[in-house]
Amino acid sequence: MIYSPKWSKAKKQLKSFTCESLSSRVDFQVINYRRAHDQLGRAVITVDKVEKLNMCTITAEREEYYRERAIRKQLDNFNFDDVFHNRDIQDEAHQMLKSEAIYGQYDFFFALEQYFNASVQDSLQSSDILIKILCLLDRRIGKRTLMKMNDTIASEHPLVQYFFKLRCEAENVRVFI
Template sequence: MSWSKMKQNLESFLCPALNGRVEYRSTSYRYLPDKAGLCYIAVDKKNVLNMSDTTNPIRWYQTELEIKNDSAIQIPISHEEMEAVRKDTKGTVPEDRLIVIARSRKITEYAKELMSAQASLSKSNFIVAANKFLSTSIEESIESHDILLNVLALVDRRVGKKRMLNMTDKIKLKHPIVQYFYELRLSTF
């Protein structure tokens, strides 16, 4: 599928409030066949999602330690996770320390997922991800671990207000770019 046709298909799925605000852009190099073009997403004429751009306004984490030390990341701990830690420690650890251990384990898992998602996003081809988005259901795109599929699903008109509000807890565990597009979409309601 040509870029212009794909762009037209993607923009046809944009929610009406974001139509004209969110744009899919592409650059290509006619005389450099070994150099792939760049694809990026712009919001209000500003490039927001360009994986290779270091001036990106969204934070890209370099190490697991950065994620662990980021105070903006709030990780909710469930009762089941607390019980798993209690079982692993054979009940010898005080209650307040159990919360710290459970949170630390969950942040480590989250950091590994976030780093792998960023790595796959920086290596991925926007066109391949867009084709996957256009050929799969909206539920699969929302539940996917692929950051780009999440972003495309969040600006989709098939995702309504009720579904958006029900995703609040899941979005807290996603990459900051996904959170940015979630907040952008919530601002349209």
């Protein structure tokens, strides 16, 4: 599954949304492995050329398999014939991974689509860690919004907190975490 609007075009759009204070420090990369059975690889967000979020498809799929097995074990249900039940288990496992910030490359592309097609306010309210990270890097988020977020940021995932602190430091906004 290759990303449908070309990655180069999406990356250009993503970089155009990145705030000026971080545009030279933050980068987004997609690495595809041609010999992989599905030709997917990983997507990476780097800060100062250091990987901060690695969204590897193989890792995500392996972890999803383990989560599905754990759910089945907990339910004591190994009936693979019920398609709807199997889908529910898979969705539950996938949501568990997303809450732990374990993403596949396809999750990155899906989050990009949502982020590009939603307002900044909707993106900030998203329960998806990846969309919140993209939003925190967005030039359309101003200092006042960052200061308002100071109260609630402590309850966010550590990666969201990291990108919040990064943005605040870049914009000279005082952080209280």
